[in-house]
Amino acid sequence: MRASGEGFTHSTLFVIPHLPMALRAMGPFLSRLRERSMTLLPADQLCMQLPDKVTGLFLVGVGIAAAYGGSLQPPVPGQQIGPEVFPMVVGIGLAICGALIALGIGHRFEEEAEADLAAHSDQPAPPERRSKAAIGLKVLLPPALLLFYVVAVDRLGFVPTGAAMVLATALALGARPKLAIPLALVTPVGVHLVFYKLLRVPLPDGLLPMPW
Amino acid sequence: MDTFYEALRLVAQPDVLIAILLASIYGLVVGSLPGLSATMATALLVPITFYLSPIAAIATIIAASAMAIFSGDIPGCLLRIPGTPASAAYTDEAYAMTRKGQPELALGICLWFSAIGGIMGTVSLIVLAPPLAEMALQFSTYEYFWLALLGLMCSTLVARSSPIKAIASMLIGLLIACIGMENPAGTPRFTFGLTDLLGGIEPIPALVGVFALSEVMRAMATAEPPRLPSRRFGSILKGMWALTLRYPRPQVRGNIVGIIIGVLPGAGADMAAWVSYAMSKRLSKEPEKFGSGHPEGLIEAGASNNASLASGWVPSLLFGIPGDTITAIAIGVLFMKGLNPGPTLFTDKASSMYALYIIFIIANILMIPLGIAMIRIASFVLRAPRAAIMPVIVLLCAVGSFATGNNLFLVVTLAGFGVIGYVMERNGFPVAALVLGIIMGTMVEQNFVTSLIKSDGSIWPFFSRPVAAVLAALTFAALLWPVFVWLSRLRWRRAA
Numbered sequence: 001m002r003a004s005g006e007g008f009t010h011s012t013l014f015v016i017p018h019l020p021m022a023l024r025a026m027g028p029f030l031s032r033l034r035e036r037s038m039t040l041l042p043a044d045q046l047c048m049q050l051p052d053k054v055t056g057l058f059l060v061g062v063g064i065a066a067a068y069g070g071s072l073q074p075p076v077p078g079q080q081i082g083p084e085v086f087p088m089v090v091g092i093g094l095a096i097c098g099a100l101i102a103l104g105i106g107h108r109f110e111e112e113a114e115a116d117l118a119a120h121s122d123q124p125a126p127p128e129r130r131s132k133a134a135i136g137l138k139v140l141l142p143p144a145l146l147l148f149y150v151v152a153v154d155r156l157g158f159v160p161t162g163a164a165m166v167l168a169t170a171l172a173l174g175a176r177p178k179l180a181i182p183l184a185l186v187t188p189v190g191v192h193l194v195f196y197k198l199l200r201v202p203l204p205d206g207l208l209p210m211p212w
Numbered sequence: 213m214d215t216f217y218e219a220l221r222l223v224a225q226p227d228v229l230i231a232i233l234l235a236s237i238y239g240l241v242v243g244s245l246p247g248l249s250a251t252m253a254t255a256l257l258v259p260i261t262f263y264l265s266p267i268a269a270i271a272t273i274i275a276a277s278a279m280a281i282f283s284g285d286i287p288g289c290l291l292r293i294p295g296t297p298a299s300a301a302y303t304d305e306a307y308a309m310t311r312k313g314q315p316e317l318a319l320g321i322c323l324w325f326s327a328i329g330g331i332m333g334t335v336s337l338i339v340l341a342p343p344l345a346e347m348a349l350q351f352s353t354y355e356y357f358w359l360a361l362l363g364l365m366c367s368t369l370v371a372r373s374s375p376i377k378a379i380a381s382m383l384i385g386l387l388i389a390c391i392g393m394e395n396p397a398g399t400p401r402f403t404f405g406l407t408d409l410l411g412g413i414e415p416i417p418a419l420v421g422v423f424a425l426s427e428v429m430r431a432m433a434t435a436e437p438p439r440l441p442s443r444r445f446g447s448i449l450k451g452m453w454a455l456t457l458r459y460p461r462p463q464v465r466g467n468i469v470g471i472i473i474g475v476l477p478g479a480g481a482d483m484a485a486w487v488s489y490a491m492s493k494r495l496s497k498e499p500e501k502f503g504s505g506h507p508e509g510l511i512e513a514g515a516s517n518n519a520s521l522a523s524g525w526v527p528s529l530l531f532g533i534p535g536d537t538i539t540a541i542a543i544g545v546l547f548m549k550g551l552n553p554g555p556t557l558f559t560d561k562a563s564s565m566y567a568l569y570i571i572f573i574i575a576n577i578l579m580i581p582l583g584i585a586m587i588r589i590a591s592f593v594l595r596a597p598r599a600a601i602m603p604v605i606v607l608l609c610a611v612g613s614f615a616t617g618n619n620l621f622l623v624v625t626l627a628g629f630g631v632i633g634y635v636m637e638r639n640g641f642p643v644a645a646l647v648l649g650i651i652m653g654t655m656v657e658q659n660f661v662t663s664l665i666k667s668d669g670s671i672w673p674f675f676s677r678p679v680a681a682v683l684a685a686l687t688f689a690a691l692l693w694p695v696f697v698w699l700s701r702l703r704w705r706r707a708a
Contacts, residue, residue: 048639055639059380083396085660086661101376109373143627143630169428179600202618
């Protein structure tokens with residue numbers, strides 16, 4: 001699921017610069033379509049927001065795959081109902097929902113809820129002028145750091161790995177080194193003390209064993 | 213009476229009392245930070261509850277969630293940024309009061325009526341649970357199947373998004389629950405040859421990913437909320453008693469609506485606050501004053517969200533069907549601690565249940581002094597820059613997920629669900645429905661398949677038993693409700 005989600009963003013990012021060229025060739029019909037897609041995806045919007053058509057069709061695919069995968073499950077001998085029924089029911093349901101979403105049904109509920117929420121809260125709009133790709137990479141930083149943790153923690157040990165993660169997150173959020181460095185030095189040690197010493201979670205020592 | 217004394221003894225243990233106090237402070241701080249919700253506060257606590265006694269574990273969850281729901285009101289009042297989604301409904305009203313120069317009044321109302329709402333919700337839990345438990349003893353797999361499905365449908369109804377996207381989210385959750393060997397045949401299903409997936413997706417890293425990690429990801433893309441100007445507050449509770457006497461009706465109504473919404477499986481504090489605020493405005497004698505800093509709506513909605521928090525435990529304890537996302541997490545903890553939810557909990561483990569009630573009452577009373585202290589230091593806590601808080605949360609997510617099974621694959625799960633949660637939220641797919649789907653998937657499938665095997669593949673018994681028929685009707689009503697809303701709006705527009 002994750003990989004395909006990223007795939008969509010990358011392919012949209014890849015396609016957008018090539019759109020004008022294709023449009024000139026394909027006439028006014030497509031330019032109308034482009035106007036529509038641009039209203040769906042205003043430039044200042046944050047990344048990873050996809051048109052309903054894309055998410056809907058993706059869900060149709062997932063639903064069909066799940067139903068098919070479910071139908072391949074080996075039956076329980078001597079019984080009509082086994083592990084195949086539930087994924088098939090859910091998969092078909094998901095495919096139907098995906099089709100409805102792709103057709104834009106129920107979109108109005110969403111607009112109303114958004115308008116309601118916008119009227120009630122005052123979240124400041126991001127004043128960013130960075131490119132969408134830059135924000136996209138920053139958004140993916142926390143999960144990337146977790147994968148780094150998985151790869152590195154046994155070799156480096158908990159405290160160094162944690163310090164690197166804290167430092168990276170703090171700097172990405174715009175912290176000055178004066179804040180980020182002390183934070184990166186103190187936080188992993190504190191977390192290690194609580195989880196290793198008090199809660200006895202086996203965090204790996206690696207290069208830097210703690211004295212407790 | 214012996215059970216009651218036994219319960220008192222259970223609660224009076226020093227570890228339980230310390231757990232309540234620390235969890236309360238934790239809940240107040242986390243709830244007050246914009247963007248960190250009560251659900252996230254609870255999800256991050258779960259790994260710690262592993263290492264506590266059963267009663268202390270439940271106590272931390274109850275105390276932290278109650279405090280977080282209240283303290284979400286603080287940045288709402290002072291900055292017009294709701295700390296938790298449950299505060300969003302009346303943030304404007306509270307902020308209008310602050311602008312009029314009455315921040316003490318706004319915060320006092322939130323605190324005082326939250327505490328009363330919480331206590332009323334607890335009373336409803338005490339009163340409603342035993343008779344419902346008796347009824348639940350008669351339930352078979354058919355009823356459980358419908359009940360679980362009803363809970364899932366309710367969670368999609370209240371999602372404040374496109375109902376179809378909400379249902380899709382729930383179905384994705386059910387599909388994720390299909391992964392692993394825990395299925396009717398006990399064969400590996402959807403594991404793609406990975407041994408780590410044989411046990412299925414662990415709900416806790418998934419929850420932490422969806423609610424906490426995706427919040428950090430969102431912080432990466434949004435601007436930092438404005439700093440709170442430091443100010444001194446006058447007396448917080450001044451005039452609360454007069455307001456209690458002046459607005460008895462909104463208060464009672466808020467409590468009742470909150471209790472009802474909480475008892476419904478799947479619908480929680482956010483919904484209670486929205487419904488109560490809207491109801492208060494419609495039924496008020498002075499609806500024109502709403503939005504300009506009028507206490508009435510604040511009283512009703514503030515009481516409502518805390519009442520729903522306690523009554524949300526009714527379906528969780530009785531049927532193992534969560535009333536909202538917080539109790540969804542709590543159910544996991546209950547199972548882990550050997551307090552398996554179900555009607556027999558009230559007969560076999562009666563003293564634990566009484567202890568739970570007592571903890572609820574203590575937490576709601578403790579909310580008043582601790583809440584006042586929190587309001588006094590709010591300008592200090594809210595000045596902590598996001599760049600200092602989010603890195604700590606990332607690290608806690610990693611360690612907490614790892615600790616649930618001492619397995620690094622759980623951290624991969626966490627990262628994956630962080631991305632899934634972020635992408636879904638960005639595209640209007642409500643994540644609460646996804647989480648409830650993941651948690652309840654196994655239960656829905658088990659009851660569904662067992663029922664089908666019992667009936668030899670016929671679906672007739674799903675509708676022929678009286679209670680099952682009522683639950684089925686409610687489920688279909690929940691499914692068709694958006695269609696009804698749409699049709700009635702269409703007719704209304706045509707008439708206009």
